[in-house]
Amino acid sequence: MNIVKSLAGLVLLSAALPALADECNLTINGNDAMQFDQQELSVPASCKEVTLTLNHTGNLDKRVMGHNWVLSETAHMQPIATAGINAGADNDYLDTSDERIIAHTDLIGGGESSTITFSTEGMTAGGDYSYFCSFPGHIGVMKGKFVITE
Ligand SMILES: [Cu+2]
Numbered sequence: 504m505n506i507v508k509s510l511a512g513l514v515l516l517s518a519a520l521p522a523l524a525d526e527c528n529l530t531i532n533g534n535d536a537m538q539f540d541q542q543e544l545s546v547p548a549s550c551k552e553v554t555l556t557l558n559h560t561g562n563l564d565k566r567v568m569g570h571n572w573v574l575s576e577t578a579h580m581q582p583i584a585t586a587g588i589n590a591g592a593d594n595d596y597l598d599t600s601d602e603r604i605i606a607h608t609d610l611i612g613g614g615e616s617s618t619i620t621f622s623t624e625g626m627t628a629g630g631d632y633s634y635f636c637s638f639p640g641h642i643g644v645m646k647g648k649f650v651i652t653e
Contacts, residue, residue, distance in 0.1 A: 528554045531634075533570035535561030535613065537641055545650035548628040556618040557608045565612030569638045571597065572608045574621075574649055577633040579603040580642065587637035596637045610638065628653045 527550035532540040546553050557572045559565075575583055583603055587596040595610035606621035626632065628651045636645035 526550065527552065528556075530556045530558065531572060532558045532560045533636065533645065534559070535563045535568055537568065537644060539570075539636070539645050539647060542647040543650060544634065544647060545652055546623070547652050548623075550623055552620050552622055553606075554618065554620045555606070555608070556616055557611065558616045559611045559613050562613035565610055565615070566592065567612075569595070569610045569612055570636045570641070570645065571595065571610040571617070571638065572619075572634055573597065573637050574605040574607065574632060574634045575603050576605075577631045577648075580633050580635050580646065584635060584637050584642045588639050596639060605632070607637075623651065626651055 526547055529544050529546065531544065534540070544555075555572060557570065559568075559570050561568060573583060573587075583598075583601055586598045586601055590596060590598040597604070597607060597610070599607065605626065606619055608617035608619050611617050630651060632649040632651070634647055634649050635642045638645075
């Protein structure tokens, strides 16, 4: 039984390795201390699609310490965040009809995850992009650069 379990584990591990090495797959974590664990994320320009997983590694409810991951041109971050506050809690602090938003995850609380896949069409290598959390007050520290490398 244990041997079977170990073998199954090995198969799972080897199946997971190529996915982990995939440069078009990104993972970022948010916590109860209002922090992302990375201040920069990058993908090569060869990625036509990017898959991003946001994990909330804390315990607090999303109404108290909710996190999302919103991608836009850097110049659009603050206006999107401000509109998000106006959209309110019922809309997870994001006006998803705002076309300046390139991609976004769900707003999540402790122990939850949200995975999205988005197209990089229209984005350019060397462009000035940023990601942030649109929960009120979080953009000040929960933000980073999104870099597309040649
Ligand atoms: Cu947040």
